[in-house]
Amino acid sequence: MDITDKIIEYIRTNKVSTTEVADCLGKTGVLPNIYPVNRGQFQAGRVKWVYAYNESNWDVHEQVRDVQKDDIVYIEAFDCGERAIVGELVTKFIILYKRASAIVTNARMRDAHKLIKERYPVWCAGFNPVGCFNTKNETPFDENIIKNRKENVEGAVIVCDDTGVVLIPKTELNETFYKKLEAIEEQEDIWFDCIDRRKWDTFDTVCLKKYKE
Structure with a gap:
């Protein structure tokens, strides 16, 4: 493949x-x-x-x-x-x-x-x-x-x-872009966990990224 x-x-x-x-x-x-x-x-x-x-x-x-x-x-x-x-x-x-x-x-x-x-x-x-x-x-x-x-x-x-x-674009069809896709899927999971389970607001989640602390 x-x-x-x-x-x-x-x-x-x-x-x-x-x-x-x-x-x-x-x-x-x-x-x-x-x-x-x-x-x-x-x-x-x-x-x-x-x-x-x-x-x-x-x-x-x-x-x-x-x-x-x-x-x-x-x-x-x-x-x-x-x-x-x-x-x-x-x-x-x-x-x-x-x-x-x-x-x-x-x-x-x-x-x-x-x-x-x-x-x-x-x-x-x-x-x-x-x-x-x-x-x-x-x-x-x-x-x-x-x-x-x-x-x-x-x-x-x-x-x-x-x-x-x-x-x-064909210039983006590489392993680097594949890893970006994996990363953004992981990020989406984290963000929704923050607002759904932790009950954070979107400012703390998206802008301040407090989950990284």
Whole structure:
């Protein structure tokens, strides 16, 4: 098991929240304005990065053919306005047939009623019944963006829960970060013990850290 799998397994087993993961990243890592379609879901996994641009989802249909089991498919949309990037059909293909763990997108989705009814693990920027076009772009996508995302996003780790989505960069997928995850889980246990059992206030617990005395 490599270190990335070790980190993913620890996060899944211990249900390490996005709040805790962001704290381990120095209070960074959030993918802004992306929220769950369905409450009470938790996912963590390697990123399969997929792009869309110019109000077309042609490239999404093409790229998701390569999704692997347990991937978290991150669809990043560029110049798609308020249009929904995909809906129930693509979601079902990715989650049910490709067996991905989740879909995350900075764009809107359509078919909200179906995504909710089936409790699909989707995190998105909202909904819109008006979708992108399934037409091929005449101009190629920016190679510099592709290079950047392949180097920095593809193969990173995403964690999703009710609070939102946090991305752990590939540069943080190491033993040091694993130990940070262990430490923050221990810290959370101590803090809740302080307020629940010892009946301390949060100032003594969080700020003064009197449990260290």
